[in-house]
Amino acid sequence: MQIYTFGNGEAQGRAHMKETLGGKGANLAEMCRLGLPVPPGFTLPTEACHSGFQNGALTEELDTLLTQGLSHIEQMLDRKFGEPTKPLLLSVRSGAPVSMPGMMDTILNLGLNDEVAAQLAQETQNERFVYDAYRRLLQMYGDVVLGVRPENVLAEDPFEHCLEQKKEAYDVVEDIDLPGPALKELVEEFKGIIQDAGKTFPQDPRAQLVGAVSAVFTSWNNDRAVTYRKLNQIPSHWGTACNIQAMVFGNLGQDCGTGVAFTRNPSTGETGRFGEYLINAQGEDVVAGIRTPEPISALQDEMPTIYDELMEMFDQLERHFRDMQDIEFTIQNNKLWLLQTRGGKRTAKAAVRIAVEMVEEQLITRNEAILRVAPDSLEQLLHPTLSPAAKAKAAQENRLLGRGLPASPGAACGLIAFSAEEAQRQVANGEKAILVRVETSPEDIQGMHASMGILTARGGMTSHAAVVARGMGKCCVVGCDALRIDYNTRSMLVGTTELKEGERITLDGSTGEVFLGEIATEPPQMDDTLEIFMGWVDEARSLNVRANADTPNDAITARNNGAEGIGLCRTEHMFFAPERILAMREMILSQTAEQRAHALEKLLPMQRGDFEWLFKAMDGLPVTIRLLDPPLHEFLPQADKDIEAVAQELGVDKETLRIKTLQLHEFNPMLGHRGCRLAITYPQVARMQTRAIIEGALSVQQAGHSPKVEIMVPLIAHEKELALLKAEIQNEADLVFAEQGQRIEYMVGTMIELPRAALTADAIAHHAEFFSFGTNDLTQTTFGLSRDDSNGFLPAYVDKGILEEDPFVSLDQSGVGQLVAMAYEKGKQQRPDIKVGICGEHGGDPKSVAFCHALGLDYVSCSPFRIPIARLAAAQATLMGK
């Protein structure tokens, strides 16, 4: 282990050494090498976070390194840490390999004690400054190192309370207006607070340093940091580095100041500096909002030389790092110091604009531009969002009712509806509805369509509600544990708040938050840089992107979003419209082959019509149509009341219907009579669907279009299932060709969504012209994990670090991925020209897209609203693979 010193134009570190030095340390070193004014200091590497301690104390090695580093700074500045004369004051800051803003701790003004303060007051002739620094040290050290802080968020901070009282006593408004003596009193009072808490502030500067370094390293595991890492999928084992640096002071007088600035606008991406500064202040004052800072442009008038210098440094840094920078600076007695630079966080809108404009400025290449935008962030550009101000206000008013899983992004506000019918009724009355259900089922589809958003008490990220809502591009929050619905009284309890049907709530589908009442939303914002950007993206990628789309509307949205075909059309979604579900139920209840044929004849023209629309909307592009997949009981009513109504409608005996429903009940429907198993036992259904597809394609072809038909058989476990059904499909298609005297090309393929299918993919490829990985089901069966039930324990799994991510969100590459790779290889071996894609929810997850690209798949298919994300992820995967 070694330390990395920097200062005076030299540095042992470099910008690329972020894993060792953390982002902050690496960039401080880089700035030094660029000749920029950086206060001298050194970085303790990230490995010290884990190996620098034994039984809670610094190891001898780390202690020696600290001494080494100190003497580097002391030599450079000719000041001594802990010496009353020409004392050296230090800042100690954490710095992780990736930015975790505000998540970890910092201590400033380290090295002050009673004696040093007194001497320094003499030296600087600035008692106000010295005791302001000292009281800040006491406050930070007390909080961060000694743990003197309020017990809960409602309790008042004892230091702040004391400070407020002092300002009252001295009749001043701003901290800065407190005179030296007042601050000197505060120092004593702060020491008292620490003592009252049973702790002691060490007068020995070395002990202060050791305490601060320990606290910084320990802060890697504080709650905030752990939570942030979880949310942002940062591995725990990385650790933070620790930067120890000479203090510079923006609060020595009117020729001093401090500020934070971005080299471009982080919200919009517009060029021009964007930031704020305060005269006579320390950096934390800008962030804390204690005084209202000035816009950076005002500095031009106030300190024109410094301003020009700063602007030049901004340019230099942006050019050097070739990215928009987020910079902290301090002015000490008219001398400018840079304390930090890093790539600036930005909205998706800004990210796209900056990337495009930097290409135009020839600062970066197109490929670099493509890599600069996080694929997931594009979702912001496609959905309305809650107005940040209105949302903050709602939170302040305690209107946040609870949280669920952010299943489908966007924001929605409307009246609570506990049934699909009620939602449709509300919409018919000109209201907006939020459908609130324990869970949704295919019967709710019409109500989901009508609603602005969907909220469920149960289910995970790939539950029915989640999948369908994402497909519709509709805001959805699922698995809201705090939610208890009582359908009988048409009311619900969220935490302790009881709400009735018809009351208004607001959902944030990007965070999973549920609010009481209305919150203003903002429409999705796009500009023409996005179009330019996506053009580059499409040029860069080799992986095709298709859409999971079941309706002509979906198909149109998908094509507008850049889909290159339909990878999954779930035909069962076509069966839930009111006039169709009746015919479907008639089919299910048929006692004889004739009755069944009769019911299927009713469905045939409807299906054919759907397919015609799809083929037209995707003219010239492939359309993969999956045969009926869900178990039949999903089409039958479950509640006694509904059974009675349906029996009447169908003209069958209520008891017959009830018995049929019971007979079709399954203990584990996910592993039951569904998928191709339906087609094996009811080949007539598969034949009707084949006929609808082929007849539809022929009629569209006759009208001058080019339908590209792919018929997909779901849930194959054994090659013989596919052999049998392929024969059924071909026989029916041949019948249609003979009847109509014309032919059309079509492919027959299969989902690979069961482990057995993956394991025997070579045998299956003998019959399949294409494979489409159904990674939702494949994840369920490979893990033995029901997506509808996993909500009860999966969060604990992520919490305990067993799983880094929900495997239904990001493909489990080491487990499920093995099967995908195996099936791909076996498939290609048997049939080298086999077309292979993925149509699970993972098709829209950037990491999973990268995995599919690396494997060599032909396409990914995802919901229409994730297509831009998949396109970008595919492009990035291509570029990173090079």
Next chain:
Amino acid sequence: MQIYTFGNGEAQGRAHMKETLGGKGANLAEMCRLGLPVPPGFTLPTEACHSGFQNGALTEELDTLLTQGLSHIEQMLDRKFGEPTKPLLLSVRSGAPVSMPGMMDTILNLGLNDEVAAQLAQETQNERFVYDAYRRLLQMYGDVVLGVRPENVLAEDPFEHCLEQKKEAYDVVEDIDLPGPALKELVEEFKGIIQDAGKTFPQDPRAQLVGAVSAVFTSWNNDRAVTYRKLNQIPSHWGTACNIQAMVFGNLGQDCGTGVAFTRNPSTGETGRFGEYLINAQGEDVVAGIRTPEPISALQDEMPTIYDELMEMFDQLERHFRDMQDIEFTIQNNKLWLLQTRGGKRTAKAAVRIAVEMVEEQLITRNEAILRVAPDSLEQLLHPTLSPAAKAKAAQENRLLGRGLPASPGAACGLIAFSAEEAQRQVANGEKAILVRVETSPEDIQGMHASMGILTARGGMTSHAAVVARGMGKCCVVGCDALRIDYNTRSMLVGTTELKEGERITLDGSTGEVFLGEIATEPPQMDDTLEIFMGWVDEARSLNVRANADTPNDAITARNNGAEGIGLCRTEHMFFAPERILAMREMILSQTAEQRAHALEKLLPMQRGDFEWLFKAMDGLPVTIRLLDPPLHEFLPQADKDIEAVAQELGVDKETLRIKTLQLHEFNPMLGHRGCRLAITYPQVARMQTRAIIEGALSVQQAGHSPKVEIMVPLIAHEKELALLKAEIQNEADLVFAEQGQRIEYMVGTMIELPRAALTADAIAHHAEFFSFGTNDLTQTTFGLSRDDSNGFLPAYVDKGILEEDPFVSLDQSGVGQLVAMAYEKGKQQRPDIKVGICGEHGGDPKSVAFCHALGLDYVSCSPFRIPIARLAAAQATLMGK
């Protein structure tokens, strides 16, 4: 393609050529080579069955071969087929590669027509014989070749009807007493019957031969044959051979006869000839039971020379084939002919005795003896069976109510009980009970114990009822589709018969049949040859056999049956006793850690006691104890009424209990919150169980026993789950060791029962000291197939030939087996001394045992009553592997 001729001490075929010649043809050839008297003939090979026909007619090639074969026979006998003078008559018989007795068709006396018959009557001076042969030909040809037969089983056969009328007209009782003129009349009348059916009997003998050969080959696909093949897992593509042979006649007079005999007793295995014969008859008369045949011993008096000759041939054949033979013979004018020999079918009891005695007679080796007994047949020796006569009578009386799946063998008779409580009540009253449920759940365990047998309307071969019943060695029929139970009226409908609780029924667990009323049973029959035999078996095998056993009783039975340890103790079965389930429910309903700890403290001593018993029963042998596996809702009451009762008993609010039950409800419990997922979320339960195991083992050790403890964690999907739980287990064990001041060795391992576990077995083996394949769950997840729901479509899968066998009965080697092999290799790679076994139901299936042996597993574990089967299967696998 060629024909294979035989006759006069020479033959082109051999006994080992069964795949080409079928069993009958191969053995006819072999007998010829042995110099035994076989009528000359030739065999058309099995390939002709598929390739000998085009558009329903013989190919030219087959036609040429027929001519070739005919001239071989004609030359040998100096007779001509179809010539009126010295005519040759032929028999045409099918013969498949494996014996399919009575399943396929035969035509005798071929070559007779009006002209030939008249000439032959002159030649033989035996009009009675000639027209008897002619009428038999007409009858067989009419039935087999021309399809003139009754439309259904109730209608009378027109030929038989005519024959009966003729006997009445001539006032005779036996067919044989009909005089020549009567038979001559019958010939004309039979021709009339054929003509009335719109068919014609060909007078051209060549046309007769072509028709007969076609019919024999076609008979391979008749319903009887197809069904038999399915039941006996004989592949369809094999085909049958066709044997064409000169006729010999047992019905030429009193110096003629025909018979069937076994070289040993096929029921008991006793030495001594066992068989029957008829004087002046054709072979079919013996089988058809038209006249009552004489025991073979009577032939010694009637035809002493022939008898001695025959006995010598029997000895020669048994010595030559080195197995008990089933032989057909005919005596024509004091000359003996052999028409068939084959290995005789036998009961399990006979198989064991014959095998053991043939070793003692030095006819075969011990290894051959081991291979002579079908492992599955041993089940007959371990369970009571229905008396065949009583069962036949019941069937005649139309008391067969329906059929389900033969889930657990044996026979049981008792009163219908629709609930576990009722079954226990009946037993308390001194009655025998049959528990009849839609399906069983762990709550029914006590009632299952009390009952003689279990019948369910739902579920497959590995449903709860099936698995538990097999474990108890209790007769069980599941998935009886015809059964409708109405718990409300305490009645059930089987087909059209309504039965009330308390009525008597009988189950045959080996066939799945359900009978009305009582049928006498026979106790299991064993003799000391079984013990000798199993001794050889154990010497031969290398694979260990353990038992799945949950109670001390199970363990004792298992050890008596030869178990070498417990491979799976399902601890949850210990929680269902009345006083325990209350504590378990208290644990589940706990709101705080303290409440939970309190409930667990109640369970601890009970669990410890169970384990002490198990360790004692298995003293010195390994005992694998699986931590709690099923989802918690299985322990809670489901019906409103039960919820109320339990709430009262526990002193909790009924509503609280109802809500908890609802909360724990899962859509797909098989993929839900169970297995190690419970231990992850409730580590206290795993710790309590660990403590009970370790404390129990220590106390048993102190008492001088040697417990061998293996703690098994179920449902691992990810290595980190096991890492975490292993730490919990070790921590708790260390606590106990510290408390007691003594230690004991124990292992920690895991089930491999999810595809992901198999795929990442190397990582898992890092923490696991042993693997146990849970192939039930592994089959469910690999196939995506719920064992509780598959009954609805799996039969169709086997019917349509998609699956050759139920994958829950015999391990799917090409799919699931790949995962098992992969996990085994990865496990061994990571930890070369890892112990690997299998504890799914497949552990007792012979084919699966062979697979496990071939893979190199250390042991299989199965239910106590299948242990002898597994031992034998393991021995056979070892021998066949050599």
